[in-house]
Amino acid sequence: MKSFPFFFKLEGVPCLVVGGGEGARHKANLLYKAGANVSLLAKNMHPSTEQFVRDTGIDHLSDSYQKEHLEGFRLVIAAEEDELNRNIAQNARDRGIFVNAVDMPEISDFYFPSIVDRNPITIAIGSGGSSPVLVRHTRAMLETWLPPKxxxxxxxxxxxxxxxxxxxxxxxxxxxxxxxxxxxxxxxxxxxxxxxxxxxxxxxxxxDDEAGSETKLGEVYLVGAGPGDPDLLTFKALRLMQQADVVLYDRLVSPEILEMVRRESELIAVGKGRNIYSITQENINESLADLALQGKRVLRLKGGDPFIFGRGAEELEHLVERGVPFQVVPGITAASGCASYAGIPLTHRNHAQSVRFITGHRVGGELNFDWAEFVKEDQTLVFYMGLNGLEYICNKLLEVGLPSDAPIALVEKGTRSDQRVFVSDISNLPKIVRSAKAEAPTLIIVGSVVKLHDQLNWWGGKQTDA
Ligand SMILES: C[S@@+](CC[C@H](N)C(=O)[O-])C[C@H]1O[C@@H](n2cnc3c(N)ncnc32)[C@H](O)[C@@H]1O
Incomplete structure (x- = not known):
């Protein structure tokens, strides 16, 4: 470490900025915001610097630089031509005044760090002047990682x-x-x-007299993990994943996403796949409440969005009954994720003005809908959980009058690296999907928007268009 990051109290400290350009204005502004008593020495000023001087009312000396100008200042910024900056730096150092020469780290005593400001928390990032671009990138990473509040x-x-x-x-x-x-x-x-x-x-x-003890009420975070690609997590989801004590996760949560959960947290799989009845919804509800009542931060991680075919609300109702606090973090639902990664917009001015999310999960072998409603023009139908009922769904749509060449797509493992997209018409898709042995999770999209896939398909996953 060639330079040490102090936090300097600048309130009321007399600082001189020599120069009238944008660099001078930028530095003067930083010092001004930190409460310094800023003076600016420049014969000519850039219009934005003039404006800054007017707006802030800082002292302005319209003169050419002389070393006598440094008297009484504790910090100096040299923002002139290189040669003059060298003079200023030497004169300042002779007087024991700390100096920064803009873009000249070799003659500066200190550097301006890149700042992440979450007042009163301030993070300063620096590279000793060697790599300003990397500093900027680092700052961007921190900005996204730290909660805005x-x-x-x-x-x-x-x-x-x-x-x-x-x-x-x-x-x-x-x-x-x-x-x-x-x-x-x-x-x-x-x-x-x-x-x-x-x-x-x-x-x-x-x-509270017991406040030092660790057995306080915990909390449940009901978090949507999105359809699979970890880059689709929200900042808030990631933050809560990083602080959970215990995680109850669904079958649909991808391994890459589980990798991002805090290492020390306990992971409990509670997936209820088709035909897997070992863990009931009631068990899950009870576990969530019990763990939170033991003082734990409990992450309930669900595929997609917890409020779309996710039974998230049922879990919350139980928590309300048991007096457990919770929060809900939405996730990207499979419809949005699959549509985007398959290049099939769900609405489009020329194709569809509305979109319906429909469950394809058949209770007692049937789906009790008013199927005729689905035949309206200008709408997109999205069937979740429809792989097993694909043939049934296509037949029902044909029965109520959808033309046999109506465009339809099935997206398998959407947004994941092994995503496959099958595009065809409602009379042919079931046999194509059957022979390709598509596996869950899959999503079915019906409507004229599917035709846009050829043109808008951008994702590099495996493509299997019929
Ligand atoms: C029980 S629902 C949960 C939906 C979830 N809450 C959501 O908002 O996406 C499960 C169904 O979501 C769909 N699904 C979830 N992830 C998917 C993915 N990556 N690709 C395709 N379909 C997916 C499938 O239709 C699957 O059967």
Whole structure:
């Protein structure tokens, strides 16, 4: 490490920026935002710098640089031509003033870091001036990874700091208290913009005699994991996956996604595939509540979106009955994922003005719909869980008047690297799918939008068009 990242208090500190260009303005702005007492020395200014000086009311000296200008300043930014910058840097150093020369790390005493600002949390990233582009990329990665409301969590901690110190004079106990809350329900309330509730929770814990114990109420996170491609997870899903104590996951959650769950968490498979009845929905409901009541952060991870053919609501109803707090994170449902990765838009001005999500799961061998409704023009039909009933579905649609050449697609293992797409018409698709031995999960899309697949198909997975 060639430079050390201090956090410097700049409030009221006299700083001089020499130069009137955009580089000078940028640095002056950073110093100004940190509360420094900024002066700008420049005979000529770029219009944006002029505007900045007007807007902020900082001191402006319209003069050519002389070393005497440095008197009284504690920090100097040289934002002029290289030769002049070298002079300024030397003069500043002779006077014991720290100097930064813009884009000249070799003559600078300090560098401006790239900043991720979640006030009061500030992250500074630097490469000692050697790789500004990599610094920018690193910052982008951190920006996406850190919750946008992290700063509010910092404010919550600040507001309860004194009380926590009184309650837990012992540093270790205090640390354990904050560890538990900064990755628990209080933090989640803050991230969901429910600051008052978070504040009350912390207050009541600090007033509670048992607050140091670990057996507090946990929480259930009902999270949609999307259709398979891990890149389709939401930021929030990933964050909760990283902090769960125990994970109950469905059969449809891909192994790559499970890989991203916190290493220390306990993984419990609760998939209820066709003809697998070992784990009932009631068992799952009970387990979720029991684990949360033991104080655990319980992640209920479901394929796609938990509120679309996911029985997520039933699980939540049970949690409500048992007084367990929860939150729901939507996921990309199979219809959106498969349609996008197969190049088949679900709606289109010239093809479909509406879309229906339909279950193809037959109870007692039948699907009790008003099938005639599905024959309307300008709509797209999406059948979930329809692989076994594919022939039945196509026959029903033919019976109620859909033409035998109506376009239809079946997407197998959509969004995954082994995705296959079968495109045909409703009279031929069942036999094509049968001979290709397609396997679940599959999604069926019916409607004229399917015709766009030829043109819009972009995904590199295996393609098997009829
Ligand atoms: C019980 S439903 C769950 C749906 C899920 N909640 C969602 O929003 O996608 C299961 C059905 O979703 C569909 N499905 C889920 N993931 C899929 C994938 N990657 N490719 C194709 N179909 C998928 C299949 O029709 C499967 O039978």
């Amino acid at each position: 992290l700063g509010n969590l910092g404010k919550l901690v600040t507001s309860a700091k004194d009380k926590a110190r009184q309650k837990f004079p012992d540093l270790d106990m205090r640390r354990r208290f904050w560890d538990r809350h900064l990755q628990g329900r209080a933090a989640e309330l803050v991230y969901s913009d429910r600051l008052n509730e978070a504040q009350s929770l912390i207050d009541s814990e600090l007033e």
